[in-house]
Amino acid sequence: MSITTTYLSKTEVQSLLDVTAFGLWRIAKKYDDFPTPEKNPGPFATKDGEVWDGTKLYRWMAKTPEFEHRGAALLRPLPADLSSGKWAGYQDTPKGPALDWHTALGTIRLVHTSKDQAASAVAADLAHRGNPDGVTTVCALYGDISFSGPALVATDTAHPTIEYEAQWGVVAQLAGQDLPWWPGLLRSAELIRQWQPGAPALVAEVPAGTGEQILRRAAANSVFDAAAQAALTYMANDIRNDRVRNAEHDIELFGRHSTHLVIGARPDTSTHPLPAADDRQTLAAGSKVIAASSHPDAVAALELVLAHDPRLLPFGALTKIALHPGTAAEKWARRLTLCDPTAAHAALADGRPVDAFFIDPLTDMPVLRTTTGDAPGLRFYAPLALPDTGAELTSVVLDGTVWVKTSDGQVHPAPCTPHEHLWWGDGWGDKPSEAATVINTLLDDLGATIDLREHWTAPRGLTALLEKQAKPGPTEIARHTLLHARMTTPPRSYED
Template sequence: MSVTTTYLSKTEVQSLLGVTAFDLWRITRKYDDFPTPEEDPGPFAAKDEETWDGTEIYRWTAKTPEFEHRGAALLRPLPDDLPPGKWAGYQDTPKGPALDWHTALGTIRLVHTSKDQAASAVAADLAQRGNPDGVTTVCALYGDMSFSGPALVAADTAHPTIEYEAQWGVVAQLAGQDLPWWPGLLRSAQLIRQWHPGAPALVAEVPASTRELTLRQAAANPAFDATAQAALTDMANDLRNDRVRSTEHDIEIFGRAFGPTPIVIAARPDTSTHPLPTADDRQVLTAGWKTIATSSHPDAVAALELALARDPRLLPFGALTRIALRPGTVAEQWTRRLALCDPTAAHAALAGDRPVDAFFIDPLTDTPALRTVVDGTPALRFYAPLALPGTGAELTSVVLDGTVWVKTSDGQVHPAPCTPNEHLWWGDGWGDKPSEAAAVINTLLDDLGAAVDLREHWKAPRGLTALLEKQAKPGPAEIARHALLHARMTTPPRSSYED
């Protein structure tokens, strides 16, 4: 969340301060700290019209004795003999559940949400309806922590379009008691409605996310075998565990971030079944996700998209690759081997919302691919394989064209394998080096069928990395096996960047 900036014209500043144009001129000369007009007044200001940041003006007004009664309500000095406030009950608002507090300042409505512009929206709604509840100020949660408690965004019903930051401690002081706070995942109207001063913290189940529900729906689908269902359930459980841990962490942070604060933790997560079981055997999970990736069921598509975002290393393919498809290129040679197929969940993830000409599968590596058109040019989208077939053949050359291609002694051509979170490139990386591609080539020179591991790709032979760094783009470049072997035996001088 953030404080929304509102710009005020000269006339609006005069109205806020209750002064004439001449008085405003006098004020700007009397007070050295009076906010200066905006250098860039924005697209909605009239030509040559002076505009001010409304929040700056409102804050300045509150701390200036001559005008403090017109300034931001929660930034004005509090009286020494402040009487205690009183809880005034629960309220529904257009932006979420709220609690009211009758205070010496007037009624403060605290909306328990961190939605953008929530304070301003609720204040404006009240003002438009004649403010039937007599609310002076609306507060909403900023989303992080300040030194006196959760940070707040406030908007007064007298000027509902102007938002400003307020202190939780000030509101607590006006209320005369510690204020209740709910962690984000337990910030529901149902729970907040049950609260009253002195109430113990409610223990409530952390609700499932949309992602978790999607995975559980797929796990209940009899179209998937037991291995796939186990993989889906495992990720759903992991998501739920994360949400419970996150809620516990929020309570720890907001409850005691800077020592004791005027906060009452109003709800805690039910941990009686936490944590839910998750599998340690990655191979079993990978087998399950392979089944899902090759399925054509809509539940598989939705689940696979979640897995790509959460843990792509569980999936049976590597990094997404996009290349232009031109006649006579190595990519065009590879496409001749591809077999047309019906789309799977992996193809659906590749396609997204793009038009597709045809779906393919590589019969040697099971790599999913599709042909589409980008800016009028045919293009291929595919997931790189994690490994190449272990047929006893060896790497004879690599071709750099769109991605790294591997030619082999048995006459085949393959896109080079790559792990999901890496990329294969070459040339000048403005300080970065093509060590991922060098690590892949180094592995395949010794064993064409080996699975590549790029977790420490920066340890690739420096000679191979330097050779790839010298390769210019664009245009294909083929490097023969003997040149690659020679390069990896070479130790180039270290650059100042490496030192």
């Protein structure tokens, strides 16, 4: 969440300060710290090109005795004889559950949400309805921790378009008691409605998120085999365990760094942690089945696998290339086999129009043909390894990605891990060590599985060769050139 900036015209500033044009000129002369107008506010510019940041101006007013009565309510000096406030109960709002507090400054409504512009939206709704509850200020959660507790965004109903940051400790001082707070995953209307001063923290089950629900629905689908169902269940359990741990962590963090705060609810940990897979082979085997399925549940589940842990899938990095006649990509494309779409194809498409669905019969990688304008292109996952046929690398072609030509007459997109990408040329100080590592590995063993965890240790000569390659147009580099380069030790530059 953030503080939304509202820009005010000169007329609006005069209205906020209740002064004439001359009065505004006098204020600017009298106060050296009076906010100056913005000279380049973009789309907020007025005819004379000047607007004021409403938050800055509203904060300044609250700290300036002449105007504090018109400034931000929660930034004004507190009364010396401050009387204790009173809890005024639960309220539903358009942006979520809220609790009201009657205070010496009026009723403060604290909305327990960190949605953007929640405070101003609730204040505007109240103002539009004539403010039937007599609320002076609406607060919402900023999402992080400030000096005295959870940071707050505030909006006064007198000026519902202006947001400013307020202090938890100030609101607690006005309320005359510690304020309740709920971790985000337990910030529900049902739980907040049950709270009252002095009540112990409720123990509640952390609700299942959308991802967990999708995985559990798929795990219950008999169309998938036992391996896939087990993998889906374990991933759903992992997500649930993470959510419980996150709620516990937030409670520990906010409780330790806050004053005047009481915890409204704690997660039920009586059945946690839920069982997780003992080995990644179980998860990988099940994930492979999901990727090859065409069931709608598999499509939704695979998106979560890719987000949760893409290394469980037999796919490398997502790769996109243009398709031109006579190129290595075009030769590879002739090898592809048309197929029915799978969940993996759906993930590749990512909502884009698709001309045809393919699979590489030698690596089992899914491939899409798409058209952007007049140029056809391919989207595919790079393989994690090439077929171990006993052949050797004869050359590489740099064209969109790294292509590998082999002694048995095949051409392959070079293997790559899910979180890396293959590139070459001048990296403005960065080195194309990922591509150098892949080529170095394949020169010795065409069927080796690629490991890029320490790609920066690639042979410096091979890395330097790739660094010198120009980006435009295909470039083919023969095996003997690659072998010679990796045996070469180029002089170190000051950038190394």
